[in-house]
Amino acid sequence: MNINLTLFAQMVTFAVFVGFCMKYIWPPIVNALAERKAKIAEGLAAAERGHQEQALGEQRALDLMKEAKTQAADIVGQAQKRATDIVEEAKSDARVEGERLVAAAQAEIERETNRAREDLRERVASLAMLAAEKILQKEINVDTHRSIVDEFAKQL
């Protein structure tokens, strides 16, 4: 419990310790702490920025989606219109085609009828000739009586 030289020894030791601490220990640790603090602040700011960008992106995505929906609706509408147009066109085409077929068929019928009539006329003329031959018992000159036969045939 005596105050002695230990006092000075302790003072010197203390001063040396403080000097050592000040030179080799305090600065690196405090720098690291400050650096980490800066990093964390940076990270938080980045996160905040990220949030804002996300909100912006979501908004943009919504806008795009809305636009796409209207476009899709337009396209569907146009397609439907086009489909009805095509159907209408096909209907009218079919009608025209049908009329054309009917007309062609009628013409064919007409032609056939005429040919049949012609045929029939020929047959009747020759039959008439045969009949007349038999009646008169003599030959009739077909060429000389052609006009009479044709006249007869026409009346059929």
Added chain:
Amino acid sequence: MASSEMMTSQEYIQHHLTNLTFGLHPEHGLGFAHSSADAAEMGFWAINVDTVFFSILLGGLFLWFFKGVAEKVSAGVPGAAQNFVEWIVDFVEDNVRGSFSGKNAMVAPLALTIFAWVFLMNLMDLLPVDLIPYLFGQLMATFGAEPHHVFLKVVPTTDPNATFGMALTVFFLVLFYSIKIKGVGGFLGELTLQPFGKWGMPANLILEGISLLSKPVSLALRLFGNMYAGEMIFILIALLYGGGIVLAGTAGLLQFVWAVFHILIITLQAFIFMVLTIVYLDMAHQEHH
């Protein structure tokens, strides 16, 4: 305990309160003191080997550990040791920022050194009072020394030399920065011109002088007193172990309770020493009007 069986209680206490002093005795010459009276007779030119040894050992431990962390310190994810060190550094830095308004790169490392060093020195108080002194006595006995005359105090802060050593260093720093910041005139003016103005100069000097001188004294004596008293109680409790099974059981309980309470005192005293140092240095850096 072991050594008390052969000593009276008084001798036991005395034995524990004597430092291992090395110095020049007027009669026995250069050597270790064999009794506290011897140590007193050596006067100023003697050194308490135990105090110096343990304080340097503990301070070295602190510096070694912190230096190891400081070398590998990274701003990334800290490891366990770095986490622990950062926690302490952060705590000290908070205190310095809260109490110290000036700009001085030395104050924070000084505060850290005080806190860690004083804490470690106080922590020695939690070792069983007889453990190291007994082992040391036995060790010295193998060299032919009488164990009862081998002294050892393992808690450096129970030696006023240690506490006054730190307190005086802090005091010199206070004086140095007072004069550096305010100039010799400013410092003397602060001592003599307030609170009563220039006509009350003697009264001012007495008041301010006492308040200035009380700083290192209170700083040193507070720490010394607390640790000395704590150590004393541990010694008294240790004495109970020799008094039969009931007293020994009581002593065990008391020792546990006191040790738990002492954890608080140890930390608190280290903290108080640090904070007061910061505050004193802050006052040294401030101009009073």
